[in-house]
Amino acid sequence: MSFPWAKHYEPKHPLMKWVDDRLPMPRFVYNAVGAGYPVPRNLNYFWNFGVLAGAALAIQIVTGIVLAMHFHSSAASAFDSVEAIMRDVNAGWFLRYAHANGASMFLLVVYIHIARGLYYGSYKAPREMVWLLGVVIFLLIMATAFMGYVLPWGQMSFWGAQVITGFFSAIPGVGETIRIWLLGGYAPDDATLNRFFSLHYLLPFVIAGVIILHIWALHIPGSSNPTGVEVKGEQDTVPFHPYYTAKDGFGLGIFLLVFSLFIFFQPNLLGHPDNYIQANPLSTPAHIVPEWYFLPFYAILKSFTVDFIIPAKLWGVLAMFGSILLLFFLPWIDTSPVRSSNYRPTYRIFLIVLLLDVLLLGYVGGAEATPRNIILGQIAAAYYFLHFLVILPTVSAMERPRALPNSITEAVLTGKGGTSPQETAMNSVNPVAADKGL
Amino acid sequence: MATLDNADPQTDALAPRSDELADPRRRDYLSIAAVSFAGVGVGVIALPLINQMNPSADVLAQSTTEIDISKIESGQAIKSQFRKQPLFVRNLTPAEIAAADAVDIGDLRDPQTLEERTKAGKKNWLITLGVCTHLGCVPLGAGEGENKGPFGGYFCPCHGSAYDTAARIRQGPAPSNLHVPEYEFTSDTTVRVG
Numbered sequence: 046m047s048f049p050w051a052k053h054y055e056p057k058h059p060l061m062k063w064v065d066d067r068l069p070m071p072r073f074v075y076n077a078v079g080a081g082y083p084v085p086r087n088l089n090y091f092w093n094f095g096v097l098a099g100a101a102l103a104i105q106i107v108t109g110i111v112l113a114m115h116f117h118s119s120a121a122s123a124f125d126s127v128e129a130i131m132r133d134v135n136a137g138w139f140l141r142y143a144h145a146n147g148a149s150m151f152l153l154v155v156y157i158h159i160a161r162g163l164y165y166g167s168y169k170a171p172r173e174m175v176w177l178l179g180v181v182i183f184l185l186i187m188a189t190a191f192m193g194y195v196l197p198w199g200q201m202s203f204w205g206a207q208v209i210t211g212f213f214s215a216i217p218g219v220g221e222t223i224r225i226w227l228l229g230g231y232a233p234d235d236a237t238l239n240r241f242f243s244l245h246y247l248l249p250f251v252i253a254g255v256i257i258l259h260i261w262a263l264h265i266p267g268s269s270n271p272t273g274v275e276v277k278g279e280q281d282t283v284p285f286h287p288y289y290t291a292k293d294g295f296g297l298g299i300f301l302l303v304f305s306l307f308i309f310f311q312p313n314l315l316g317h318p319d320n321y322i323q324a325n326p327l328s329t330p331a332h333i334v335p336e337w338y339f340l341p342f343y344a345i346l347k348s349f350t351v352d353f354i355i356p357a358k359l360w361g362v363l364a365m366f367g368s369i370l371l372l373f374f375l376p377w378i379d380t381s382p383v384r385s386s387n388y389r390p391t392y393r394i395f396l397i398v399l400l401l402d403v404l405l406l407g408y409v410g411g412a413e414a415t416p417r418n419i420i421l422g423q424i425a426a427a428y429y430f431l432h433f434l435v436i437l438p439t440v441s442a443m444e445r446p447r448a449l450p451n452s453i454t455e456a457v458l459t460g461k462g463g464t465s466p467q468e469t470a471m472n473s474v475n476p477v478a479a480d481k482g483l
Numbered sequence: 484m485a486t487l488d489n490a491d492p493q494t495d496a497l498a499p500r501s502d503e504l505a506d507p508r509r510r511d512y513l514s515i516a517a518v519s520f521a522g523v524g525v526g527v528i529a530l531p532l533i534n535q536m537n538p539s540a541d542v543l544a545q546s547t548t549e550i551d552i553s554k555i556e557s558g559q560a561i562k563s564q565f566r567k568q569p570l571f572v573r574n575l576t577p578a579e580i581a582a583a584d585a586v587d588i589g590d591l592r593d594p595q596t597l598e599e600r601t602k603a604g605k606k607n608w609l610i611t612l613g614v615c616t617h618l619g620c621v622p623l624g625a626g627e628g629e630n631k632g633p634f635g636g637y638f639c640p641c642h643g644s645a646y647d648t649a650a651r652i653r654q655g656p657a658p659s660n661l662h663v664p665e666y667e668f669t670s671d672t673t674v675r676v677g
């Protein structure tokens with residue numbers, strides 16, 4: 046579905062007409078990311094991050110396919126083959142650094158994309174399915190990133206695989222059987238490495254498939270916008286091309302600049318020196334930490350130290366998975382009809398506290414398990430769940446939101462595009478708008 | 484599809500009235516039987532696809548290991564391997580045995596005596612997997628000069644689980660004692676694990 050005023054694809058060249066009659070692929074693209082897709086006129090730069098995530102996936106697939114041509118998925122030679130890529134393969138160092146840092150860039154833009162969705166209420170009706178598919182993509186990305194990190198078969202790779210598959214041994218009764226089934230042995234070895242390589246190659250294409258569903262679901266109601274007010278007419282939108290292709294292109298340039306800084310100047314900043322030591326099943330590194338993008342979840346896992354009805358280990362694993370599964374219920378936990386946090390003065394503060402809380406969890410996840418850090422992590426983990434299970438429903442029920450603009454165009458023409466809370470605060474003195482709001 | 488629930492009177496009126504064709508439930512039975520047959524087939528095909536992930540024959544073949552313990556002095560420990568997992572063989576000192584016996588069993592998270600964790604008459608030989616029962620790291624304490632933790636046994640650096648001189652969990656997130664594998668003394672100086 047699209048808005049009635051969306052431009053229609055009209056092929057001019059006879060060849061394009063011929064193609065359109067037989068396989069309307071160009072028409073499909075035109076309607077998806079071309080002039081045929083009308084988009085709210087007031088999107089800010091936070092709306093770049095979906096396209097950036099898509100670009101990051103494309104970069105990962107291209108560099109990954111090439112790296113797979115040089116990689117040996119065997120416990121005896123995987124580490125050496127990665128070293129050979131770094132030293133002997135032409136431009137191998139560039140491809141590997143691009144792929145390793147590309148994963149970090151991918152997760153970085155995905156986290157900003159998720160935070161955008163949280164702040165502007167993009168998960169609310171009628172876009173719940175977009176959000177649910179997004180959480181599925183997030184889970185798939187995490188699985189793919191984890192399995193990719195195991196492939197170089199360094200110390201962190203090996204012990205990461207040992208610890209993460211160890212989560213499953215927390216399941217009562219069948220846990221150990223499941224762990225051995227996942228590993229194909231009693232400890233990570235050839236069988237583990239090979240199946241992880243196979244799945245690491247497969248999952249990005251599954252992600253690409255779910256992204257198509259994600260965009261399909263998005264295009265039914267159309268994109269949201271910083272005011273959270275739905276599109277009311279043609280004056281509220283501009284065609285995706287050339288307006289947002291240009292804006293996304295600019296954002297992509299900035300993204301690639303930051304990416305280049307990592308590849309060419311700090312390629313190992315986000316990695317761990319221990320992973321340049323070949324896997325040794327008899328020696329655990331003194332300080333095992335996952336990649337930075339898993340640290341908040343690792344902190345939640347580490348926060349459970351005392352048995353309570355069920356073992357502490359099972360609590361930790363349940364809480365860690367629960368912290369992500371909770372996101373599936375977000376569209377129904379948040380009952381406020383107002384989307385954008387710019388118009389939700391109380392929720393806005395709590396949301397910023399939540400984002401800081403996640404950063405604190407990230408810090409604790411990477412820090413050593415000293416008594417101070419454990420308590421800090423327990424408080425931060427408790428707050429994370431408190432936010433979703435108590436604060437968010439309560440605030441949604443009690444908060445008095447600011448007045449919404451009557452339309453996107455009204456917000457834009459009065460210089461209040463909804464992108465800044467201060468601007469919108471001035472808008473709230475208008476009692477007429479207050480009555481019409483919601 | 485015509486079933487009893489949504490029978491279409493118009494087309495049914497035109498249909499031949501023979502009992503075979505007029506009874507839509509007969510068609511339902513055929514459909515269900517055909518789909519069930521395919522479903523069972525998919526289930527059967529899925530079995531090998533799932534089972535291939537289990538440890539293969541060569542991995543299972545590594546299930547017994549012989550260890551020479553003649554060189555381990557009292558108070559020393561070695562790290563060996565069993566099924567590609569680290570295995571700790573420790574020759575406990577009388578003081579360590581006394582420390583393990585002095586613990587009140589009721590206070591333990593995973594109550595076991597040192598006797599239950601060793602062989603009769605060989606109470607000084609503590610043989611356990613070197614795999615922390617929390618998330619599978621190798622605890623410290625077997626090597627010379629490694630941190631043995633607050634209870635003098637093993638200490639896991641990953642999440643701070645501490646084990647005592649009988650390798651029983653005493654502190655930290657691990658749920659149970661270090662696992663004691665199946666083993667037997669084939670002579671005074673040789674142990675066969677597995």
